[in-house]
Amino acid sequence: MTSMTRAIQLGRKEKPKRGSLLLLIPGIASVVLLGILPLFIVARNSFAVADNYGGITDGLTLDNYAKLLDPVYSKTLLYSLGLGLLNTAVCLVIGYITSYYIVSRPAGKQGFLLLLVIIPFWTDFLVRTFAWITILGSGGPIAGVLGIFGIAGFSLIPSNVAVVLGLLYSFLPTAIFPIYASMRSIDGSLKEAATDLGCGWWGVQRRVILPLTRPGLLGAALLTFIPTMGVFVIPVLLGGGKDPLVGNLIVTLYTEFRNQPMGAAASMLLLILMLISMVLVGLLLQRSATKGSSSRTKRSSTEKGA
Amino acid sequence: MNTQTTSTIAPAVEIQGLSKEFAGHLAVQPLDLTIGDNEFFSILGPSGCGKTTLMRMITGFEAPSSGRVLLGGADVTAVPTRNRDLNMLFQSYALFPHLTVFENVAFELRVRRVAKDEANRRTREALELVRLGHLGDRKPDQLSGGQRQRVALARAVVSRPKVVLLDEPLGALDQQLRKEMQYELKRMQREVGITFIYVTHDQEEALTMSDRIAVMSEGVVQQVAGPEDIYNRPETRFVAGFIGSCNLLDTTVPEGAAGDEVEVVVDGAGTVRGVLGETVTSERPGTLLVRPERIEVRPDAPGAAGIAGVVETLTFLGEEWHLHLLVGGLTVKASLSSLAKERDLPGLSMGDTLRLSWRPQDARIVIR
Numbered sequence: 001m002t003s004m005t006r007a008i009q010l011g012r013k014e015k016p017k018r019g020s021l022l023l024l025i026p027g028i029a030s031v032v033l034l035g036i037l038p039l040f041i042v043a044r045n046s047f048a049v050a051d052n053y054g055g056i057t058d059g060l061t062l063d064n065y066a067k068l069l070d071p072v073y074s075k076t077l078l079y080s081l082g083l084g085l086l087n088t089a090v091c092l093v094i095g096y097i098t099s100y101y102i103v104s105r106p107a108g109k110q111g112f113l114l115l116l117v118i119i120p121f122w123t124d125f126l127v128r129t130f131a132w133i134t135i136l137g138s139g140g141p142i143a144g145v146l147g148i149f150g151i152a153g154f155s156l157i158p159s160n161v162a163v164v165l166g167l168l169y170s171f172l173p174t175a176i177f178p179i180y181a182s183m184r185s186i187d188g189s190l191k192e193a194a195t196d197l198g199c200g201w202w203g204v205q206r207r208v209i210l211p212l213t214r215p216g217l218l219g220a221a222l223l224t225f226i227p228t229m230g231v232f233v234i235p236v237l238l239g240g241g242k243d244p245l246v247g248n249l250i251v252t253l254y255t256e257f258r259n260q261p262m263g264a265a266a267s268m269l270l271l272i273l274m275l276i277s278m279v280l281v282g283l284l285l286q287r288s289a290t291k292g293s294s295s296r297t298k299r300s301s302t303e304k305g306a
Numbered sequence: 307m308n309t310q311t312t313s314t315i316a317p318a319v320e321i322q323g324l325s326k327e328f329a330g331h332l333a334v335q336p337l338d339l340t341i342g343d344n345e346f347f348s349i350l351g352p353s354g355c356g357k358t359t360l361m362r363m364i365t366g367f368e369a370p371s372s373g374r375v376l377l378g379g380a381d382v383t384a385v386p387t388r389n390r391d392l393n394m395l396f397q398s399y400a401l402f403p404h405l406t407v408f409e410n411v412a413f414e415l416r417v418r419r420v421a422k423d424e425a426n427r428r429t430r431e432a433l434e435l436v437r438l439g440h441l442g443d444r445k446p447d448q449l450s451g452g453q454r455q456r457v458a459l460a461r462a463v464v465s466r467p468k469v470v471l472l473d474e475p476l477g478a479l480d481q482q483l484r485k486e487m488q489y490e491l492k493r494m495q496r497e498v499g500i501t502f503i504y505v506t507h508d509q510e511e512a513l514t515m516s517d518r519i520a521v522m523s524e525g526v527v528q529q530v531a532g533p534e535d536i537y538n539r540p541e542t543r544f545v546a547g548f549i550g551s552c553n554l555l556d557t558t559v560p561e562g563a564a565g566d567e568v569e570v571v572v573d574g575a576g577t578v579r580g581v582l583g584e585t586v587t588s589e590r591p592g593t594l595l596v597r598p599e600r601i602e603v604r605p606d607a608p609g610a611a612g613i614a615g616v617v618e619t620l621t622f623l624g625e626e627w628h629l630h631l632l633v634g635g636l637t638v639k640a641s642l643s644s645l646a647k648e649r650d651l652p653g654l655s656m657g658d659t660l661r662l663s664w665r666p667q668d669a670r671i672v673i674r
Contacts, residue, residue, distance in 0.1 A: 192367060193400035197414040197461070198388045207417070211404045 046264035054258030064265035073249065077269070080229040080246040087167045088175075088224045094168070095175035095220055096213065099183045102176075114180070121173035129166060129237050136162050136238075158240025166234040171227065175220040182216030183209065218281045226274040246270050316379030318343045318469050318501035319364060324373030326359050333359045335525040336373060341469075341503060341518075346495050348504040348512040351522035352548065360522070361471050361505045365394050378468050392469040393462040397477060399454045401446040401461075408433070408442035411460045418465065432460040435494060452483045459494065469501045476511060488514045509549045513537065521545045538597075541583060543672055546595040553601075553638050559592035559671060567666045570594060574634020575613050580669030591674045600668035601640040603629065604661045605651060612663030615640075617656050631660060638662065 049059035068074065102113045120128060134140050136156035143154040156162045186209065194204045210217075232247035244252070246266060253263035319341040326334040334356040341347045349357045362368040364375055366387035374383045382390050393414070401410050411432050415425035433439045436456035446454055455475055462470045472491075476484045492515045495502045506512055512519050513533040521528045521536060521544070529541045540546035547554055555578075557570040564585040571577050572594060580594050606614060615631030615638055627642045640662060647654065654660075 187398060187400060189396045189398050189400035190402060192387075193394070193396060193402075194413075194417075195367075195387050196365060196392075196394045197465075198417040200388060203417060207413070208402060212402075214404075 042264045042267055044264075045261050046268045048261045048264075050259050050261045054260065056260055064261045065269075067262060068265055068269060073266075076244050076249050077246060079243055081273075083164070083167065083245065084225045084228040086164065087171060087228045088221050090164075090168055091171050091175035091224045092179075092217055092220055094172060095179045096210075096217070098172075098176050099180040099213075099216075100209070102180055103183045103186075110184075117173050117176050120169075125170065126233060128170065129233055132162065132166050132169065132238060133157050136165070157238060158242070160239060160243060162238035163235055163243070166238045167228055167231065170231070170234065171224045174223045174227075178219035178223065179213060179216040182219075183213050186212050215285060218284055222277060222281050225277055226270065229273070230270055316376075317341060318345065318378060319503070320374075320376035320379075321360075321364070322374045322376070324360070324363055324370050324375060326356070326363060326368060327371040332525050334363070334370075337527050339520060339527065339530065341501060344495075344499050344501055346492065346502045346504065346515055346517045348506060348516040348519045349522060350506055350509060350512040350519050350549075352507055355522040356525040357505050357507075357522050358473065361394075361473060361503065364469075364503065365392060365471055366390050391467050392471060393465065393467045395455075395458050395462045395470060395472040395475050397473045397475065399446075399458040399475075401454055401457055403446055405445075406442065407438065407444050407446065407449070407457050410446065410457055411442075411464050413461060414465045428464055429460075432464040435463070435497060436460045451479050452487065455479065455487065459491075463494070463498050463500055466498070467500065469503060471503045471505065473505050474507065475504075476506075476508070484511075491515060513549070521548065523548070539581075539583075540595055540670060541672060543593045543595065543674060546593075546670070546672075551598050551639060551641075553594075553596050553598065555594040555596070555636065555638075556674075557592050557594050557671070559586050559590045559673060561586065561589045563671075568671055570671060572636070574636050575638075576634075578613070578669065579666040580671045581667055582671045584673065586673060592671050593674055594669055594671050596664055596669040598628070598639040598641040599626075601638070601662050601664050603631075603640050603642060603651070604663070606659040606661050610661045612661035615660055615662050617654065617658045617660060620654065620656055629660075631662065633662065 045056055046064055047060050047062070048056045049061055049063070051057045068077070098117070102110050105113060136142060136159075138153070138155040138157070142156070146152075146154045156165075190208055190212070191204055194208045199207060229245055230247040230250075231245055232251050235241060235243060235245050235248050241248070246269070250263050250266045250270070253259050253266060257263075317340045319339070321337065321339040321341075323336045323338060324334065325332060325336040337360075349360060351357045359368060363370045366375075366382070366385065370383065374381055376382065377391055402413065405413065408429060412425055412429040415428060420428070430439065430442075433442055436459055438453060438456050438460065441449065441453065446457065449457065455478075458475070459470075462472075475491075476487050479487060488511055491502070491504075495515075504512070504515065513536070516533055518530060518532055519536050520530045523544045529536060529545045531539070531541075536545065537549055540549065540552070543554055546552040555572045555575065557572045557578075559568070559570060559582065562585075563570075563582055566581050567579050568582040569577055569579050570592065578594060580596070582592075602612075603615075604610060604612065613633055615633040617629060618632045618637065619628075619630040621628040622644075625644055627644065627647050629640045629642060631638045631640060642651070651660075
């Protein structure tokens with residue numbers, strides 16, 4: 001026993017040696033080489049000047065960002081923001097309902113239902129998008145059924161409806177997981193307590209389940225909103241490329257216009273939007289955590305008044 | 307929810323032929339129960355006896371398979387939980403973690419749209435009742451177990467419901483706090499004048515707090531009586547064995563036996579006497595129930611009255627001694643106050659022979 005305690009003491013006293021720092025090198029190297037360095041290059045390029053052959057000359061300018069304000073580009077930005085918000089809202093609503101259903105099933109069945117959500121999530125993004133072309137297209141089941149009733153020539157490809165459906169389908173799993181995770185941890189007796197204290201179904205949702213699912217909902221919003229704007233396959237394949245998203249804009253700027261600095265600027269813009277929404281979500285989470293202290297000041301003032 | 311129309315004469319809760327079946331198994335057999343206004347009523351039984359199911363049928367969380375539940379004289383069997391004039395104190399307390407203590411207690415008043423000033427006043431009153439007026443701003447996870455329990459109680463009584471059901475509320479507390487809370491609960495129940503239905507497997511809790519106790523086993527109410535009657539006059543073998551310590555001596559009740567001094571023969575112990583609560587028309591198997599502390603033990607002397615028993619074990623518990631005595635082939639438990647032991651049997655040791663006897667009124671005979 002004494003040797004064991006000595007070993008523990010030794011283990012505590014020992015400072016990390018060179019050996020353990022060596023072990024950290026692969027991790028640090030991959031973060032620096034694959035994450036920080038490319039990001040730095042993109043950030044640097046966004047201030048650079050493009051030459052006529054698609055290359056980058058040195059120089060420092062804000063022109064690339066200024067050009068993004070041009071109506072041609074800002075229209076895409078606004079459209080992306082709108083579509084991102086719409087997709088997020090719909091994903092949250094459907095994600096909430098789906099999670100609520102899964103959580104209410106017996107524990108044994110929940111795993112299976114989650115698997116049904118996960119399987120499409122594992123399937124290749126492109127394959128799933130092509131599947132929607134088949135479903136919504138002229139040869140698909142909807143067109144077939146409508147054909148029986150004599151409505152010929154139905155096709156939703158390309159259309160904005162198809163884009164919205166495609167985005168929803170793609171991001172629903174990412175929305176469901178965090179919502180499900182926070183909803184599952186809610187003690188079932190809370191629902192009964194709320195019912196006992198006079199809440200109907202809607203009251204239970206509004207006063208208990210929804211506020212307690214808030215962290216999951218905010219997480220889901222974060223995972224849906226920004227990636228939606230960065231999507232470039234769906235607007236092209238399902239929407240015919242008429243209304244591009246920021247993702248398409250970046251691809252176009254890099255590959256077709258051969259204007260790397262502007263592409264970099266658009267990428268940075270997306271990154272900034274992401275950081276802003278993360279900060280917003282962080283603030284919202286903090287607010288829900290300190291909600292008690294704000295209502296304290298409110299109450300003590302009414303008490304003084306009474 | 308306070309309904310003003312309920313008559314004051316009607317009992318708080320009436321249960322008529324209520325039963326619950328789960329997948330072919332009767333968790334609660336059809337039973338009748340009447341619980342009076344302002345009564346502290348306990349439903350006592352081991353886990354799986356159906357007490358929780360019974361409670362959940364009263365609250366409306368479970369729909370009964372048959373029978374009716376009346377609250378203050380009105381049939382509420384088909385009324386959803388939220389419209390029943392009762393509240394529940396959950397075993398886990400079920401406090402809303404996202405709300406402060408004050409908001410938790412005020413919850414029902416806000417849901418039922420009580421005017422804000424009124425709601426705040428009543429919430430403060432409820433918090434004062436449980437002596438937590440100073441902790442209104444805390445979140446539940448910043449409270450101790452005992453404090454959480456008080457918040458849950460305040461939340462349950464704030465709307466002055468007709469009935470509050472308590473589901474083993476002291477189970478999660480440590481021993482000392484539990485004892486304190488027993489008296490506190492009783493005090494609060496008297497103060498608010500609300501019927502408490504207290505569900506527990508802890509006989510001590512039930513005996514300490516209750517006006518009346520219903521002892522349940524295997525979906526059947528075995529006996530409904532005051533704590534003293536439950537303890538001293540158990541009507542079934544189960545009640546005697548479940549509550550406190552009791553000698554259960556199997557015997558045969560002769561035909562036509564009745565009255566306060568029925569003689570029965572217990573194998574190994576010989577002829578003993580006890581109270582038979584009913585008249586038997588034919589010979590029936592029965593059990594003689596006698597509590598260890600009701601057995602008088604005396605030194606064995608030539609010609610002494612009582613049954614002879616040999617001391618098998620002798621245990622000192624502070625205020626009293628516990629004895630296991632071998633009587634014929636049976637082991638009989640007896641207890642002896644420390645005072646009596648010092649006075650009458652100072653040199654008692656294992657292997658000694660003692661004489662056991664009890665007054666007929668201290669033993670009960672029940673039909674099996």
